[in-house]
Amino acid sequence: MSTIRLTMAQAVIRYMQAQKVEIAGEIKPLFPGVWAIFGHGNVAGIGEALYQARETLPTYRAHNEQAMAHAAIAYTKTLNRRQIMACTASAGPGSVNMVTAAAVAHVNRLPLLLLPGDTFATRKPDPVLQQVENFHDHTLTSNDCFKPVSRFFDRITRPEQLLTSLPQAMRVLTDPVECGPVTLALPQDIQTEAYDYPEHFFAEKVHRLRRQAADRDELADAIALIRQAKRPLVVAGGGVHYAEALQELDAFASAYRLPVTETQAGKGALPWDHAHNVGTLGVTGSTSANALAAETDLVIAIGTRLGDFASGSRTLMHPQAKIVCLNVASFDAVKHRGQPLVGDARLTLPELTAGLDGWQPEAAWVELAANLRDEWNATVDRVTADRGTDLPCDAEVVGAVNRAAGERDIVVCAAGGLPGELQKLWRTRFHRGYHMEYGYSCMGYELAGGLGTKMAMPDSEVFVMVGDGSYLMMNSEIATSVMLGYKIIAVVLDNRGYGCIHRLQQFCGGPGFNNRLEDCLSVEAGAPKTDFAAHAAALGARSEQVANIQELEQALERAKVSDISYVIAIDTDGLNDTQEGGAWWDVAVPEVSPREEVRQARERYESYKARQAKNL
Numbered sequence: 001m002s003t004i005r006l007t008m009a010q011a012v013i014r015y016m017q018a019q020k021v022e023i024a025g026e027i028k029p030l031f032p033g034v035w036a037i038f039g040h041g042n043v044a045g046i047g048e049a050l051y052q053a054r055e056t057l058p059t060y061r062a063h064n065e066q067a068m069a070h071a072a073i074a075y076t077k078t079l080n081r082r083q084i085m086a087c088t089a090s091a092g093p094g095s096v097n098m099v100t101a102a103a104v105a106h107v108n109r110l111p112l113l114l115l116p117g118d119t120f121a122t123r124k125p126d127p128v129l130q131q132v133e134n135f136h137d138h139t140l141t142s143n144d145c146f147k148p149v150s151r152f153f154d155r156i157t158r159p160e161q162l163l164t165s166l167p168q169a170m171r172v173l174t175d176p177v178e179c180g181p182v183t184l185a186l187p188q189d190i191q192t193e194a195y196d197y198p199e200h201f202f203a204e205k206v207h208r209l210r211r212q213a214a215d216r217d218e219l220a221d222a223i224a225l226i227r228q229a230k231r232p233l234v235v236a237g238g239g240v241h242y243a244e245a246l247q248e249l250d251a252f253a254s255a256y257r258l259p260v261t262e263t264q265a266g267k268g269a270l271p272w273d274h275a276h277n278v279g280t281l282g283v284t285g286s287t288s289a290n291a292l293a294a295e296t297d298l299v300i301a302i303g304t305r306l307g308d309f310a311s312g313s314r315t316l317m318h319p320q321a322k323i324v325c326l327n328v329a330s331f332d333a334v335k336h337r338g339q340p341l342v343g344d345a346r347l348t349l350p351e352l353t354a355g356l357d358g359w360q361p362e363a364a365w366v367e368l369a370a371n372l373r374d375e376w377n378a379t380v381d382r383v384t385a386d387r388g389t390d391l392p393c394d395a396e397v398v399g400a401v402n403r404a405a406g407e408r409d410i411v412v413c414a415a416g417g418l419p420g421e422l423q424k425l426w427r428t429r430f431h432r433g434y435h436m437e438y439g440y441s442c443m444g445y446e447l448a449g450g451l452g453t454k455m456a457m458p459d460s461e462v463f464v465m466v467g468d469g470s471y472l473m474m475n476s477e478i479a480t481s482v483m484l485g486y487k488i489i490a491v492v493l494d495n496r497g498y499g500c501i502h503r504l505q506q507f508c509g510g511p512g513f514n515n516r517l518e519d520c521l522s523v524e525a526g527a528p529k530t531d532f533a534a535h536a537a538a539l540g541a542r543s544e545q546v547a548n549i550q551e552l553e554q555a556l557e558r559a560k561v562s563d564i565s566y567v568i569a570i571d572t573d574g575l576n577d578t579q580e581g582g583a584w585w586d587v588a589v590p591e592v593s594p595r596e597e598v599r600q601a602r603e604r605y606e607s608y609k610a611r612q613a614k615n616l
Contacts, residue, residue, distance in 0.1 A: 003196040008159035009045035009186065011197050012115065013053050015166050016086065020206045021174075023082050030174070030207055031113070032083055033058045033455075035068035039090020040129065041117025045191025046088050060484065063476035065089045067448035069101030070437075071477060073110050074412070074445075074452030078432055080242050082209070084173055085452075086113035091188060092130025096142050100442065102149040105181040107439040108265070109238075111173040112181040114150075116143050121157045121187040143185040151180030157187060159195035174207045176242065176344070177329045211243075212328060214343030214351065222324045222341045223355040229298035229322075230362045233289075234258050235281060235310065238265025239303015239327060240345055246431055248349035249302065250274070255353050256360060258300070259369035261289035263310045264423055264438040266303065271429035278373045282310040283585040284420030287379065288372035290316060290583050295368075299323045303345050305332045309438070311615075313586035319614040326352075336615075379580050380425050386549040393576040394421045397493055400549050401463050402426055404556040409461040410435055412453050414445035416467040417500035417577055418493065424581050432457065444474030450488040451481045461489060461560060468494040471532060475539070481565045482540035489559045490541075490567045491552070492532045495574025503577060508589045508605075509598030516574065536567035543567040584608045 006014065019030035036059050038047045050059045062068030065087070072085035089095045095116030105112040119131045119141050127133050134140040147153050152172040154165045169182045214222075226232065240249055249269055253260045253276040261281040262269055270277040279286025281293060293299075293316045301323060304310060311317065314336070325338035326348055333340035341348065384399025386392070398421050405411065408430045413422055414437040428434050435453055437445045450464035471492050481488050497516035505515060512519040517527035536543040542562050546552045552570055559566035589605040590598055 002199040004199050004202070005194050005196050007045065007049065007192050007194050008156060008162060009049040009191040010052065011159065011162050011195070012046070012166070012184070012186070013049040013057065014202050015162070017053060017057055018202045018204050019170060020204055021082055022206055022208050027206060028083065029057075030084060031057065031086055033060055033085050035060050035062055035072055035085060035087045037062055037065050037068065037089050037094055039092075039094050039117065041091025041094065041188045042088050042115070042186070042191065043090070045188060046115060046117070046186065062480050064448075064474060065094050065097035066101050066444070067474050067477045069098045069112060069114070070104065070442070070445045070448035071452035071455070072112055073101060073105050073108070073437075074435065074449035075456045076110055076112070077108070078410075078435060078453045078456035080244060081111055081179060084111045084113060086115055088115040089117065090130075091117040091119055091128075092132070092142060096145055099145045099149060102146055102181045102183065104437060104440045104442050104445065106149045106151065108437065109179050110181075111179050113169065113173060114146065114181060114183045116146070116183065116185055117191070118143050118155060118185040118187040120189045122189055141185070143183070146183040146185070149181065150183040151178055152182045153185070154183075155185040155187070156190060159190060159193050163197070163201060170205070170207070176210055176212070211344040211347050212342070214341055214348045218341050219343075219348070219351055219355065222326070222339055223352065225322060225324055225339055226298065226300065226352070226356060227359050231296050231365045232258055232298045232300055232361050233292050233296040234260040235263065235299055235301045235304055235306065236260055236266040236269040237263045237302060237304020240266055240269045241303075241431065243303060243328065243345040245303075245345035245349055246270075248346055252349045252353045256356060257366045258361065259292055259366075259373075261285070261292070263304050264419065264436045267423065267426075267434040267436070268428050268431045272427040273429070276369070278369050279376050280423045282312055282316060283583050284309060284423045285581055285583065286376045286424055287581045288369075288376035290581065291372055292369060293317050296321050300326070301338065302326045302349070303328075306336050307439075308586060311336070312583035313612060314615040315608055315611045316583050317615060376581075380427070383578050383580060384425055388548070390548050391571060391573045392549050393573045394418060394493060395425055395578045396549050397491065397552065397570060397572060398422060398425050398465070400552050401465060401491055401556065404553065404560065405433075405463055406461060408459070409433065409463065410453055410457065412446060412450040412462060412464045413466070414438070414449060415441045415443040415470055416498065417503070418465050418467060420500075420582070421578055422465065424578055443470045446470050447475055447488070447490060448477040450490065451477050451486055454481070454486040454488050458486065464488050464490040466490060466492055467499070468492060468496065468530065468532070469498045472530065475535070478536055478541050478565055478567065479539040487562065488565050489556070490536070490565070492567060492569040493572045494530070494532060494569060495572045496527075497574065499574030502574065504587060507601065508587060509593065509595055509601035511595075532569035533567065541565040541567050543569070545569045547571075586612065
């Protein structure tokens with residue numbers, strides 16, 4: 001058997017280079033790049049190996065470890081999980097900085113390869129710089145924090161362990177069900193240790209999307225259940241995108257005139273103006289979709305977990321409604337007392353379409369869906385129009401950015417009040433035109449996510465919509481976008497604090513406290529007014545502050561012709577969100593409080609909890 005002598009780190013990188021993926025008949029690298037911030041835990045091992053591979057496996061240098069992992073997550077999400085980026089950081093704080101991003105990838109079922117440096121396997125120089133010593137278990141390091149947020153975890157304490165660990169890592173990263181973050185903790189001494197690896201270990205491997213056909217009995221049960229329905233409602237989730245089942249969904253909905261609503265992850269599965277797209281569902285959903293959910297007798301959930309925002313914390317659907325859950329993961333297919341239909345959406349939807357031949361929902365239901373859809377579209381036109389004030393609401397800003405976006409442009413967002421406004425109001429015909437990280441709703445994802453999205457689709461304009469709170473949490477990748485030449489357009493909406501949580505605080509009966517800057521502890525002069533335009537300019541971007549929607553529209557045109565990242569800051573009304581649409585969300589209210597407002601909120605809360613119980 002022929003062998004090749006490599007360090008453990010060199011073997012990791014060579015194995016990664018050997019992994020390919022077939023996309024639309026074309027063979028591409030499974031790993032088109034690696035994000036790296038070097039420190040003593042990885043610079044001499046992984047760093048040296050990446051240097052040797054730099055011509056075919058580019059290394060991107062970021063400014064924050066969490067942010068670079070967010071960029072990697074956004075990249076793979078934009079490409080429907082078909083290509084993956086890896087991230088490496090040093091031992092200690094550099095690696096632990098990536099734990100939050102690992103949770104983002106885990107919750108959103110997105111592949112991410114994390115290669116954190118680790119402390120010495122030999123323990124000879126212990127305690128080394130940045131080592132977390134555990135008094136009762138010497139096998140623990142700070143990298144064990146990755147275990148709850150990784151789909152696969154291993155610590156490579158011998159170079160030959162790669163022979164069994166790396167194939168398992170690739171299995172998880174490319175599996176449509178188990179897909180999620182993989183963490184391989186790499187002790188810095190073992191990274192540099194050599195081993196005679198068999199050459200066949202580095203043979204090219206082409207990965208293809210595995211498609212699982214539905215069980216015949218489950219398919220028959222689902223068809224029988226749908227045939228009984230008179231008022232069906234389809235819910236399209238992110239799995240429709242990852243299965244690349246857009247045409248199949250369109251054919252299914254069109255054949256039976258089915259109203260289709262979308263989750264945050266599913267938005268874009270149908271063009272916004274499709275005859276059967278009735279808007280988005282749930283806590284931040286449209287009036288049209290939520291009204292239909294309250295009257296439906298059958299929910300056909302495709303590629304969605306029906307999380308609390310989609311289901312209105314299990315109060316939105318008619319309590320007598322049945323649910324068919326078409327999902328590649330049985331873990332998700334059995335939720336909500338659903339009839340499971342485990343299978344790939346691209347394979348299974350045509351079988352549903354064929355098996356329902358001759359069936360149709362009630363004509364009155366189809367007519368109601370069409371009327372509600374038209375009413376909702378008129379609402380969107382109204383609430384996104386420029387009111388002509390000097391302190392616009394978020395909806396007006398969303399409308400301006402949406403009008404500036406082209407057919408194949410992308411909006412990116414993640415947390416705060418903007419996801420609600422965008423889910424309700426953003427219109428896209430491009431299946432990847434809406435990029436929302438709302439599984440983990442991670443503040444700070446937005447700008448780094450915009451960079452990763454742009455790297456995945458460089459021909460699209462990427463509009464990042466971000467609040468002042470998220471911007472201040474993580475903004476350094478603006479500099480990275482300029483450095484790498486991946487232009488993003490960021491619109492910073494400054495409402496002077498965490499406006500979304502302030503509104504939630506008030507809804508739960510609380511006073512303004514510690515959310516808006518004016519309600520926080522500060523010096524007598526108050527919190528400073530952040531000059532976001534000046535800050536972005538200091539990071540190398542072009543930028544400007546605008547005063548109203550008309551100025552914003554003009555600035556967006558300048559941003560579109562800019563050759564580098566462009567940041568536009570605008571002050572907004574943090575108390576004025578879109579009241580149309582929406583549903584209840586289960587946020588527990590105290591049973592006991594001296595505030596009358598809290599007691600009233602508790603009564604309201606208990607009334608919704610009673611409705612919730614009927615759907616459990």
